[in-house]
Amino acid sequence: xxxxxxxxxxxxxxxxxxxxxxxxxxxxxxxxxxxxxxxxxxxxxxxxxxxxxxxxxxxxxxxxxxxxxxxxxxxxxxxxxxxxxxxxxxxxxxxxxxxxxxxxxxxxxxxxxxxxxxxxxxxxxxxxxxxxxxxxxxxxxxxxxxxxxxxxxxxxxxxxxxxxxxxxxxxxxxxxxxxxxxxxxxxxxxxxxxxxxxxxxxxxxxxxxxxxxxxxxxxxxxxxxxxxxxxxxxxxxxxxxxxxxxxxxxxxxx
Amino acid sequence: xxxxxxxxxxxxxxxxxxxxxxxxxxxxxxxxxxxxxxxxxxxxxxxxxxxxxxxxxxxxxxxxxxxxxxxxxxxxxxxxxxxxxxxxxxxxxxxxxxxxxxx
Numbered sequence: 141x142x143x144x145x146x147x148x149x150x151x152x153x154x155x156x157x158x159x160x161x162x163x164x165x166x167x168x169x170x171x172x173x174x175x176x177x178x179x180x181x182x183x184x185x186x187x188x189x190x191x192x193x194x195x196x197x198x199x200x201x202x203x204x205x206x207x208x209x210x211x212x213x214x215x216x217x218x219x220x221x222x223x224x225x226x227x228x229x230x231x232x233x234x235x236x237x238x239x240x241x242x243x244x245x246x247x248x249x250x251x252x253x254x255x256x257x258x259x260x261x262x263x264x265x266x267x268x269x270x271x272x273x274x275x276x277x278x279x280x281x282x283x284x285x286x287x288x289x290x291x292x293x294x295x296x297x298x299x300x301x302x303x304x305x306x307x308x309x310x311x312x313x314x315x316x317x318x319x320x321x322x323x324x325x326x327x328x329x330x331x332x333x334x335x336x337x338x339x340x341x342x343x344x345x346x347x348x349x350x351x352x353x354x355x356x357x358x359x360x361x362x363x364x365x366x367x368x369x370x371x372x373x374x375x376x377x378x379x380x381x382x383x384x385x386x387x388x389x390x391x392x393x394x
Numbered sequence: 395x396x397x398x399x400x401x402x403x404x405x406x407x408x409x410x411x412x413x414x415x416x417x418x419x420x421x422x423x424x425x426x427x428x429x430x431x432x433x434x435x436x437x438x439x440x441x442x443x444x445x446x447x448x449x450x451x452x453x454x455x456x457x458x459x460x461x462x463x464x465x466x467x468x469x470x471x472x473x474x475x476x477x478x479x480x481x482x483x484x485x486x487x488x489x490x491x492x493x494x495x496x497x
Contacts, residue, residue, distance in 0.1 A: 207443075207445040207447065208443055208444065208445035209445070210445060211443060211444040211445020211446065212444055212445065214444075214445075215444050215475065285474065285475040285476075286444075286475050288475070288477070289444060289475045289476070289477050290444070292477050292479075293443060293444060293445075
C-alpha cells in the first residue's frame with residue numbers, strides 16, 4: 141500500500157477529554173476495568189479447556205478464541221493508565237495481582253463441564269460484545285477505536301457458539317446438561333448489564349461516552365441470543381432476578 | 395538530508411509477517427507513514443487480530459527496519475486498532491498465499 145501523510149492525520153470531532161466530566165470519570169473507569177477483567181477471565185476460562193474439549197477441532201478453536209479474548213483485555217488495560225482517578229485498578233497479567241475482580245462470578249473459577257464452555261460462548265461472550273457495540277460511537281476516542289474492532293472479531297466466536305449449541309442440544313442428555321448451565325449463567329449475564337436507570341450509565345450516556353442504556357443493551361442481547369437457544373429446545377425463562385445479591389461495582393453476584 | 399516516505403516503504407518491503415513470507419505492507423498492516431523534521435518516522439500499524447501474539451515482534455522489526463534508513467534516527471509506532479480483513483492483502487500477497495496453498 142502507499143500511505144500518504146493525509147492518511148496519518150485523523151480528525152476526531154468532539155473528542156471527549158478526561159477534564160470534561162468528573163461525574164462520568166468514575167463510571168468510565170469502572171466500565172473499562174469491567175470489560176477488561178471480563179475479557180481476561182473469559183479468555184482464561186476458555187484456555188482451561190484447551191485439552192479438555194470433545195475434539196481436536198474444539199481445542200484449536202478454543203485456543204484461537206482464548207487468544208483473542210486475552211488480546212481484547214490486553215488492549216483495554218492501558219486505558220486505565222490514562223484515566224486520572226485515585227485508586228484506579230491495575231491491569232491483570234496472571235489474574236492474582238489484585239484481590240477485587242470486576243467480572244461475573246461465573247468466570248471466577250475453572251468450569252467443570254464442557255457445557256459450561258458452550259453456555260459461556262453463547263451467553264457471556266455475546267453480552268460483552270453488546271457492550272462493545274454500545275461504545276462504537278463513544279466520544280472517548282481511545283476506547284472507541286478498540287470497541288469498534290472487537291465485534292468484527294467476535295463474528296467467528298458466535299458462529300462457533302451457535303454450532304456448539306446445536307451439537308449439544310441434538311441429544312436429550314446434552315440438551316439437559318446445557319440447560320442446567322444456562323440456568324446457572326443466564327440470570328447473572330442479564331444482570332451484568334445493570335439495573336434500569338443506573339446513575340453511572342446515565343452519566344456516560346449524557347456525555348456521549350456510551351450509546352445505549354442498560355435496558356436497551358439487555359433487550360438487544362436477548363433479541364440476539366434467545367432465538368438460537370429456543371430453536372434448539374432450550375428454555376430462557378429466568379424469573380425474578382436476584383438484585384439484592386448484585387454487586388454493581390464489580391458487576392457480579394456476590 | 396531527510397528520508398522520504400518512499401524510502402520508508404522500501405525498507406518495510408523487507409519486514410515480513412512472522413507466519414508468511416509476505417511484507418507487512420502487502421499484508422495491509424501499515425496504515426500510515428510519515429517523516430517528520432529532525433529524522434523521526436511515524437508509523438500507524440494495525441494487526442490481523444487484536445490478540446496477535448506477535449505484536450511486539452512485528453513492531454520491533456518495523457522499528458529496526460526504519461532506523462536503518464539514512465536520515466531516520468527515531469521511530470514512533472502507533473497501534474491504531476483498525477479492522478483487518480483478507481481484503482487488505484495486496485495482489486502480491488494473495489499470489490504468495492495461493493502458492494503456499496493458503497485459501
